[in-house]
Amino acid sequence: MSRGFDPVEFGIRYGFLLLMAGLIVGFSVAQPAFMSARSAVFIFQSVAITGILALGVTATLVVGGFDLSIGAVATSSMMLAAYAQVIWQLGAIEAVALCLLMGAAVGYINGVLIVKMRVPDLLATLGMMFLLMGLQRIPTEGNSISTGMALPDGSNATGTFSPSFLMLGRHRLDVVIENLLPLSVVFLIAIAVLIWIFLEMTRHGRIMYAIGSNDRAAALAGIDVNGYRILAYVISGTLASFGGILLAARLGRGDVASGNNLLLDAVAAALIGFAVLGAAKPNAFGTAIGALFVGILLQGLTMLNAPYYTQDFIKGAVLVIALVFTFALSGRRGRARH
Amino acid sequence: MPANAIAIAGLTKSFARNRVLRGIDLTLPAGQVTVLMGANGAGKSTLVKILCGVFRPDGGSVMLGGRPFAPAAPVDALRAGVVTVHQNINEGVAPDLDVASNLLLDDLASGSGFFLNRRRMREEGRRIADAVGLDVAMGREVASLSLADRQLVSIARAMAHRPRLMILDEPTSSLSAAETERLFALIEQLKAEGVAILYISHRMSDIRRLADRIVSMRDGQISGTFEGRDLDYAGAVRAMLGHEITEVDIRIPDAGGAVIEAAGMRLREGARPFDLTLRENEVVAVAGLVGSGKSALAEALFGVSAPVSGEMSLDGKPFRPKSPGDAVRQGVFHLSKDRLRNAVIPDFDIARNITLPFLSRHQGALSIMRRGSERATAARMIDMMGVVCQGPRDEILTLSGGNQQKVVVARWLAEPCRLLILDEPFQGVDIEARRDIGRRIRDSAADRATLVLCAEIDEALEIADRILVMSEHSIAGAHRNAEIDLDLLMAQVTDTAPPPSGGAQLGVGT
Numbered sequence: 004m005s006r007g008f009d010p011v012e013f014g015i016r017y018g019f020l021l022l023m024a025g026l027i028v029g030f031s032v033a034q035p036a037f038m039s040a041r042s043a044v045f046i047f048q049s050v051a052i053t054g055i056l057a058l059g060v061t062a063t064l065v066v067g068g069f070d071l072s073i074g075a076v077a078t079s080s081m082m083l084a085a086y087a088q089v090i091w092q093l094g095a096i097e098a099v100a101l102c103l104l105m106g107a108a109v110g111y112i113n114g115v116l117i118v119k120m121r122v123p124d125l126l127a128t129l130g131m132m133f134l135l136m137g138l139q140r141i142p143t144e145g146n147s148i149s150t151g152m153a154l155p156d157g158s159n160a161t162g163t164f165s166p167s168f169l170m171l172g173r174h175r176l177d178v179v180i181e182n183l184l185p186l187s188v189v190f191l192i193a194i195a196v197l198i199w200i201f202l203e204m205t206r207h208g209r210i211m212y213a214i215g216s217n218d219r220a221a222a223l224a225g226i227d228v229n230g231y232r233i234l235a236y237v238i239s240g241t242l243a244s245f246g247g248i249l250l251a252a253r254l255g256r257g258d259v260a261s262g263n264n265l266l267l268d269a270v271a272a273a274l275i276g277f278a279v280l281g282a283a284k285p286n287a288f289g290t291a292i293g294a295l296f297v298g299i300l301l302q303g304l305t306m307l308n309a310p311y312y313t314q315d316f317i318k319g320a321v322l323v324i325a326l327v328f329t330f331a332l333s334g335r336r337g338r339a340r341h
Numbered sequence: 342m343p344a345n346a347i348a349i350a351g352l353t354k355s356f357a358r359n360r361v362l363r364g365i366d367l368t369l370p371a372g373q374v375t376v377l378m379g380a381n382g383a384g385k386s387t388l389v390k391i392l393c394g395v396f397r398p399d400g401g402s403v404m405l406g407g408r409p410f411a412p413a414a415p416v417d418a419l420r421a422g423v424v425t426v427h428q429n430i431n432e433g434v435a436p437d438l439d440v441a442s443n444l445l446l447d448d449l450a451s452g453s454g455f456f457l458n459r460r461r462m463r464e465e466g467r468r469i470a471d472a473v474g475l476d477v478a479m480g481r482e483v484a485s486l487s488l489a490d491r492q493l494v495s496i497a498r499a500m501a502h503r504p505r506l507m508i509l510d511e512p513t514s515s516l517s518a519a520e521t522e523r524l525f526a527l528i529e530q531l532k533a534e535g536v537a538i539l540y541i542s543h544r545m546s547d548i549r550r551l552a553d554r555i556v557s558m559r560d561g562q563i564s565g566t567f568e569g570r571d572l573d574y575a576g577a578v579r580a581m582l583g584h585e586i587t588e589v590d591i592r593i594p595d596a597g598g599a600v601i602e603a604a605g606m607r608l609r610e611g612a613r614p615f616d617l618t619l620r621e622n623e624v625v626a627v628a629g630l631v632g633s634g635k636s637a638l639a640e641a642l643f644g645v646s647a648p649v650s651g652e653m654s655l656d657g658k659p660f661r662p663k664s665p666g667d668a669v670r671q672g673v674f675h676l677s678k679d680r681l682r683n684a685v686i687p688d689f690d691i692a693r694n695i696t697l698p699f700l701s702r703h704q705g706a707l708s709i710m711r712r713g714s715e716r717a718t719a720a721r722m723i724d725m726m727g728v729v730c731q732g733p734r735d736e737i738l739t740l741s742g743g744n745q746q747k748v749v750v751a752r753w754l755a756e757p758c759r760l761l762i763l764d765e766p767f768q769g770v771d772i773e774a775r776r777d778i779g780r781r782i783r784d785s786a787a788d789r790a791t792l793v794l795c796a797e798i799d800e801a802l803e804i805a806d807r808i809l810v811m812s813e814h815s816i817a818g819a820h821r822n823a824e825i826d827l828d829l830l831m832a833q834v835t836d837t838a839p840p841p842s843g844g845a846q847l848g849v850g851t
Contacts, residue, residue, distance in 0.1 A: 205708040206700040213697055216688035223645075223677050223684065224698040224752070225669035284688060 030303035059242030064285035074266030080247025085257025106244020114233030148257030172252025346537035352401035379558035394418035424499035433495030441466030489520035597621030606651035626805030634814030692719035743774025
């Protein structure tokens with residue numbers, strides 16, 4: 004099948020990885036401190052939460068859908084975790100279970116809205132996003148949640164975050180260097196591997212790709228298309244709520260002002276993933292690389308003292324370039340899309 | 342002799358390797374209704390799309406009123422006086438706009454001026470609507486009109502362009518009898534005004550009512566032109582469905598026990614109920630025009646849609662599939678027609694397209710796919726079907742149409758089943774691939790019942806032990822594929838034969 008060296012084909016497959024390697028080398032030359040274990044860990048930590056959300060949205064992209072509610076699910080989960088511990092005084096395990104259940108339930112409702120009520124995916128999840136953004140602020144009348152906060156009835160909240168809950172976002176494992184590896188990075192890597200195995204190697208992942216490619220044909224092959232669509236949104240909602248748990252554990256409070264960028268960063272990572280290895284379709288490996296790419300770029304620019312307000316511009320430029328890679332270049336190979 | 346509104350000579354069009362039009366010569370006289378008949382894939386819609394400016398032909402010429410006509414875009418065709426009323430009525434209207442805006446849509450698209458003059462638009466719209474007898478308020482939203490009125494809106498809009506040729510593509514498919522009559526009256530009026538009408542339909546009743554001439558299309562060519570006082574309807578259908586008495590060599594095996602028994606089946610309201618028996622070892626073909634209910638029968642057996650009434654049993658047990666997945670679990674497999682839309686997974690390679698319905702057969706612990714098992718099945722099926730490819734990892738879209746079809750047929754032959762339904766498995770494949778696929782279906786037909794829905798009579802004669810004829814969503818005849826009375830079969834296809842006495846014995850066949 005390989006007929007000599009085809010530079011376009013090579014560019015489509017490895018262009019993005021080469022670009023990333025080039026960035027790492029470039030930043031290391033300009034700022035030697037970039038090339039250190041601490042710096043690498045910092046990059047991973049900065050993308051852990053968006054990466055987990057991006058892996059969830061990848062699942063919905065695979066079945067030909069889209070989930071705009073992930074950012075709101077994550078912040079709702081953060082507020083719920085804080086509320087459960089500070090006001091209801093629940094323990095870490097109960098709080099985590101409650102948040103994950105909430106995420107799965109929101110995902111299920113999204114799925115049912117899209118599959119059964121036939122609301123277009125963008126609109127259903129956009130509606131859910133607004134709904135959750137409002138809902139998460141109602142119990143506290145718009146205030147952030149922290150120990151000692153004034154409650155509407157005049158008393159003060161006495162509950163505290165459980166130490167084992169805070170560990171989720173703050174604990175660092177000793178790997179080679181003491182206190183090197185944050186737990187959240189371990190979660191990101193584990194979830195990335197699990198989602199990759201699920202999508203690429205299991206029957207269920209195969210079926211989800213078939214649905215994304217031609218849902219009529221999949222249904223006529225006897226596949227429960229609606230069930231798998233709902234499953235994709237449940238995965239997305241659950242992972243988003245887990246991202247929210249990590250955010251709450253890192254901040255140690257339910258902060259109404261945080262998490263604004265989560266949705267756009269996660270979606271960008273998943274879409275950049277289309278360009279990795281010339282996949283031209285949503286895939287878990289690409290999503291992880293996409294999240295990492297954005298992290299490397301921002302960390303490098305920060306170390307080179309680039310002003311903070313250039314960040315969004317850079318992210319946008321990367322996304323546009325990645326999309327050109329995916330659709331303009333690989334489209335020439337004659338991949339059929341419809 | 343009326344002047345020819347349009348004269349087509351040597352028109353050709355290919356899509357990749359697929360030659361869809363192979364030299365069409367056709368004249369459409371002014372003031373006459375020319376009915377165009379053709380099975381799926383004969384090239385009708387490509388011809389229409391060239392005439393209305395969607396496609397450009399590869400070769401040949403079209404003369405409109407004596408002048409060369411080569412529209413670069415639909416708007417050119419419209420300006421030149423070629424208007425099309427599509428089968429899908431909503432394609433011709435903008436449902437969210439009011440009636441007046443719809444009637445003047447083409448003026449809006451090309452007009453000067455920035456602001457709309459509502460009063461002038463309503464007057465203009467009223468004038469256009471009156472010309473076709475459309476009596477609705479100009480301010481109503483088109484979405485609130487009945488289908489027939491929506492269609493009239495699109496016809497009225499087309500009329501405002503003083504058409505020379507009007508193309509109607511299955512215009513009566515969603516109309517009631519009274520609405521159909523109103524449309525026919527309008528067509529008569531257009532005829533009288535000297536408009537040439539190209540009318541595409543498979544409804545024999547419409548055709549008998551309207552046709553001045555019938556043109557049959559088959560395999561991208563005109564296969565027959567019929568005119569004169571007494572139109573030869575059966576001849577036209579035969580020209581469309583084709584029949585060249587190829588050396589048919591069918592050895593009819595002894596049929597086994599009944600696999601499917603159906604009694605009192607009604608596929609839609611008002612259709613005559615029928616019974617059906619499908620037996621082990623036998624290959625049964627279903628012949629019939631487009632819209633005769635072939636696909637509805639297949640969909641009822643596969644759980645896509647339930648029949649209006651009737652009882653089905655599979656191996657003697659009641660059979661009422663709730664979904665395709667349910668049918669597959671009970672051993673009823675079905676390959677839909679139109680493979681690119683309904684069967685091919687474009688992003689998958691050959692192996693993954695083959696294993697799709699039976700993935701659990703190839704899974705190990707934790708549902709992880711066993712690649713070796715998949716590859717082995719794919720290799721076995723590629724070999725069995727004679728798919729021409731470099732290997733199971735070839736992308737499916739790199740294959741020719743015939744080989745793609747072999748892959749999606751292979752999908753359902755990979756596992757044993759009780760009933761295999763193939764809906765137009767020869768659509769868009771060349772004659773060699775057709776023989777290949779047919780032979781493999783027959784070779785593997787022992788121990789199951791096989792039902793093949795055919796677009797052409799030749800296909801049915803090549804593959805079947807028994808041929809059923811469907812018409813008006815019911816079974817109009819059954820023939821053992823040996824010394825067939827083709828005239829009777831054709832008469833049943835065109836619904837001109839007397840109905841068989843009592844449907845009950847139809848299914849037994851042999």
